[in-house]
Amino acid sequence: MSIYRDIATIARWEVKRSFSMMSRDVLPFAIILLILLVLATGFTAQSGLHIQDRMYTVGVDDPDVAKLLAGDARFAVYLLDPAALRSNPQAFDLIIVGGRLSGSETDRAKAAQKTLERDYAKYVNSVYNTEQDLFAAYPLWIDSQEIKAELDFLATQSGHYVGASSRSVAPVPDGDVKNIPTPSSTLSITEEELRQGLVQSNAQNTQISRYTEALSSSPTTAMGNFKTPSQISPPLPFDSIILVFVFIFPLYFTSQFFMMSIMNERIERKGEILLSTPVRSSSIILGKALPYLLGMFAICAALILYIRASPIILLPLIPVIFFFLANALLIGMLARSFKELSFLSIFFSTIATSYLFFPSIFANVHVISLISPLTLIVLTIQGSTWTVTDYLYSTSLFWLTGIVIFYIATKNFKDERLFSEKRLLSRVREFLSEILSERHPLISLFLFCAFSIPFIFMVQMMCLVLFFNLPMPYSLVLLLLFAALTEEIAKGVGIYTLYARDPGFLSWKMLVLASIATAAGFLVGEKLLLFVTLAQISDSIFGSILFLSLGALWLPFLLHCACVLIVASCLKLWGKKGFVPGLVIAMVVHCLYNLYFVMRWIG
Amino acid sequence: MKQKHLTIIAKKEFKGLFNERTILLAVLLQLFIAMFSSFLMVGLTSMYDPSSLSKYSHTQYSIGYAGNDSQMLTYLESSRDFRVFRMDLSTAVAALEQRKLAAVIYVPDTRAADPGPVKITVYTLKNDLQTAVVSVKLKDVFLKYEQDLRTVRADRLNEQIILLEIPKASGGGDFYEFVYGLLIPLLVFMPAIIASALIIDLITEEYQHETLETLISTPVTFNEMVWGKVLCCEILVPIQAGAWLILLMANGIAIQNAGLILILVMISSLILILLGTLTALHYRERTSAQFIFSTALVVVILVALALPANPLNLLTRLAVGTAAGEQWLVLGFTVCIVFVLGLLTHWYAGRIGRSHHAG
Incomplete structure (x- = not known):
């Protein structure tokens, strides 16, 4: 019971203290700024973003065309007589003489022409929209019906080839054929409603309307499923951008306060009083984190209420909140100065945001997208469902890494770590050294490696996303190198830490035993996590590189052992200087092994 | 200082x-x-401008065609992107569900010169990369057909349009x-x-x-x-x-x-x-x-x-x-x-x- 009471007390202190610190005329300014922010947003929404204004230059000889183009701020339009234009075409990206467009061969001119084509199409539509006889202007209407495929996620990867079979006879479906009613040949809405819909969709800038539509669950166009051919476009992925802004940035902001609160304890040894109380360090950390955790929940809940989305969105957000807090704690404990704190937190937030954001761009497109919890949010808002497996798949890495980081931080939350002034890397090493037991180094190494797996997976997932778009041979080669390098680093770090603590530890016998423990821990952790979550990714060719070792167990075990042995021997022979060369050699060996299997796999 | x-x-x-x-x-x-x-x-x-996506694929997609003959069918059959099969609508949609087709099109018997619109129904798969590519390619065919129909009905249009002759873009940009x-x-x-x-x-x-x-x-x-x-x-x-x-x-x-x-x-x-x-x-x-x-x-x-x-x-x-x-x-x-x-x-x-x- 007393633990809960301790936590509650610390949490109360934390709230009180942060309020007393913030009171120094922060609140009035914050309110003023918030009002300004609302005003600025309104102003920007009205006037639009003016980054690309007057990017292109166009020379025209017809005032009507000039007026048509002047509507687009990207063009700087010059109205001149035809002779002047013809004599000096280099001065413009595009010239329009007598209704004929001609452009130079530069990239800028090509881009200008693309923009102009879109503008012209828009203009033509706006004229057609006013036609008396709408069905003469728009004779063709497309009614798009979406069918949910039976084979869902796995098929997306091979889907490219399934629909494109080389047979010349019509395919025959297996099993029963459901009767599909013949579609009526008339549109179910009136001509006027259609006209309104057309005017509306022509008036709005699709780039911007996507942002606003993303948050209202029901699309409110008057036209229903019907579209003219020029309106057909595949779903754009901008939903996730706005989601990042709406959900992730407030969370990131709040975790900054937590980070700073931890850092403040360390400035001038202010936290010494807290540490000298009989309260356990885990209670202190939990107590300090609690107000921020609740605050983040409250923010998310408020946002969800505000956009009237389903409360189920909170579920994928919980592990994200947890992960952010864990990292804020660690960064707050690691940084020596404010500068370092800033850079570490910017670094972390960039990486975390891209990890969350980039995969979710492909929310509707590719299975890779599911590695980000944001994808689940996108899917929920779109009204699709996801399963418990999907949830596990996209959030387990966040849970696991969050727990491990919290554990490391709790273990290190004491005088000599918090108030030391050492360099960043040696501090990281000390932090790790704290969780490696002196009495049972081998068991510690085993566990250390097993628990490094979620981090390795996160890094490798990142690489996967990063290299996914490169042309095929490069993406494979880079992935191969990076996957090997991250694994070797993770395996080497444990032994390096032990060696740095006590160089005498690495006798040749210990060296072999430590390598075996490391390799075993790595293998066990990898298998466990793979079987739980990553079966989907590991089916693709990319997955087969990352998680090649699913097959026979003794072969990868030997490989891991050999690689760790190389690193450890280099350490033993050349001291700390030998670590990096050892890593490089181990990486090469690892790559050769992988290459051998990939080659065989492809061949 | x-x-x-x-x-x-x-x-x-x-x-x-x-x-x-x-x-x-x-x-x-x-x-x-x-x-x-x-x-x-x-x-x-590639998402910003989805049409660049279709450049990445050079496969022929199987399309189910149901309903009445039209100029659409000719265009689809002459296109190098599609392999068209004339099928019964229900069978075609069932095949689509099993990913044996990339899309299904139903064309009604509205004639080009009719006063009302021609309404084509397109069945595609939900949440699919291939669908994105296929619909970009289908759009080209639809636009061509729309232009045909517009020409037939041209005498019913009366607004003036500023005509611009835009040469075909050479790609890039x-x-x-x-x-x-x-x-x-x-x-x-x-x-x-x-x-x-x-x-x-x-x-x-x-x-x-x-x-x-x-x-x-x-x-x-x-x-x-x-x-x-x-x-x-x-x-x-x-x-x-x-x-x-x-x-x-x-x-x-x-x-x-x-x-x-x-x-x-x-x-x-x-x-x-x-x-x-x-x-x-x-x-x-x-x-x-x-x-x-x-x-x-x-x-x-x-x-x-x-x-x-x-x-x-x-x-x-x-x-x-x-x-x-x-x-x-x-x-x-x-x-x-x-x-x-x-x-x-x-x-x-x-x-x-x-x-x-x-x-």
Whole structure:
């Protein structure tokens, strides 16, 4: 019971203290700024973003065309007589003489022409929209019906080839054929409603309307499923951008306060009083984190209420909140100065945001997208469902890494770590050294490696996303190198830490035993996590590189052992200087092994 | 103010930055973002302009065709992208569900000259990459058919249209607007934002670590200390922004007026740095200062973006080479703002400095 009471007390202190610190005329300014922010947003929404204004230059000889183009701020339009234009075409990206467009061969001119084509199409539509006889202007209407495929996620990867079979006879479906009613040949809405819909969709800038539509669950166009051919476009992925802004940035902001609160304890040894109380360090950390955790929940809940989305969105957000807090704690404990704190937190937030954001761009497109919890949010808002497996798949890495980081931080939350002034890397090493037991180094190494797996997976997932778009041979080669390098680093770090603590530890016998423990821990952790979550990714060719070792167990075990042995021997022979060369050699060996299997796999 | 004292302070801050290797983190960060911008280039822009997506696939897609004969059928059959099968609607949709077809089209028996619309029903798979590609290809066929129908019904149209003859585009230019109109301004202005966050850290650190008294007990005055720190942050901006420009150019993205761009970034970043300085001097505590400053930053950037001919826009136009003289006006205006902010900072720092010396 007393633990809960301790936590509650610390949490109360934390709230009180942060309020007393913030009171120094922060609140009035914050309110003023918030009002300004609302005003600025309104102003920007009205006037639009003016980054690309007057990017292109166009020379025209017809005032009507000039007026048509002047509507687009990207063009700087010059109205001149035809002779002047013809004599000096280099001065413009595009010239329009007598209704004929001609452009130079530069990239800028090509881009200008693309923009102009879109503008012209828009203009033509706006004229057609006013036609008396709408069905003469728009004779063709497309009614798009979406069918949910039976084979869902796995098929997306091979889907490219399934629909494109080389047979010349019509395919025959297996099993029963459901009767599909013949579609009526008339549109179910009136001509006027259609006209309104057309005017509306022509008036709005699709780039911007996507942002606003993303948050209202029901699309409110008057036209229903019907579209003219020029309106057909595949779903754009901008939903996730706005989601990042709406959900992730407030969370990131709040975790900054937590980070700073931890850092403040360390400035001038202010936290010494807290540490000298009989309260356990885990209670202190939990107590300090609690107000921020609740605050983040409250923010998310408020946002969800505000956009009237389903409360189920909170579920994928919980592990994200947890992960952010864990990292804020660690960064707050690691940084020596404010500068370092800033850079570490910017670094972390960039990486975390891209990890969350980039995969979710492909929310509707590719299975890779599911590695980000944001994808689940996108899917929920779109009204699709996801399963418990999907949830596990996209959030387990966040849970696991969050727990491990919290554990490391709790273990290190004491005088000599918090108030030391050492360099960043040696501090990281000390932090790790704290969780490696002196009495049972081998068991510690085993566990250390097993628990490094979620981090390795996160890094490798990142690489996967990063290299996914490169042309095929490069993406494979880079992935191969990076996957090997991250694994070797993770395996080497444990032994390096032990060696740095006590160089005498690495006798040749210990060296072999430590390598075996490391390799075993790595293998066990990898298998466990793979079987739980990553079966989907590991089916693709990319997955087969990352998680090649699913097959026979003794072969990868030997490989891991050999690689760790190389690193450890280099350490033993050349001291700390030998670590990096050892890593490089181990990486090469690892790559050769992988290459051998990939080659065989492809061949 | 003595120049010697300024450089001493700036040197001290640089030394601190290098000692902590925080600079290394900043470089790593930039590299990381550079790698991701290549992802953005292909990934995001293929979505921005989905038609570029279809270039990646050269397969023929099987399409089920149900309903009545039409010009549509001829177009589909003559297209190299599709293999068309005439099928019964229910069978075709069932085959689509099992991914044996890429799409199914139903065409009713409306004639071209009829008064009402021709309504074609298209069945596609939900949430599928292939569907995105197929619908881009189908769109071309639909547009062709629409043009046919429009020609047949032309005598029923009576509005006048300004006719433009646009030659067929020779390809390319897809990424241009994205790279020059979004990526470059953001990347080049990022160092300015980093520098303004840094100045807050440098100033509040002196207060919170209680090193301030020691520092101003030396011949260095409070004002000199503040300006020395501003100098340190300001020097970092063109170094980082220049690195970006070189990186972009090494990637084959031609950037014009690189020198002018650097000057522009240096001047505009001073606005942010001075704003940061004022906030830090006022609050003397990092949490509050960073919070207020980052909110203010969003407001400033939003307002700046909404103004025509803002520095970011100028940067874009300098980079593509269409800035026409008015850049000097924008620059001059920016310099004015910097000047006012500079005076304000100088006055405020002087006031605080006097109170320190008195107390």
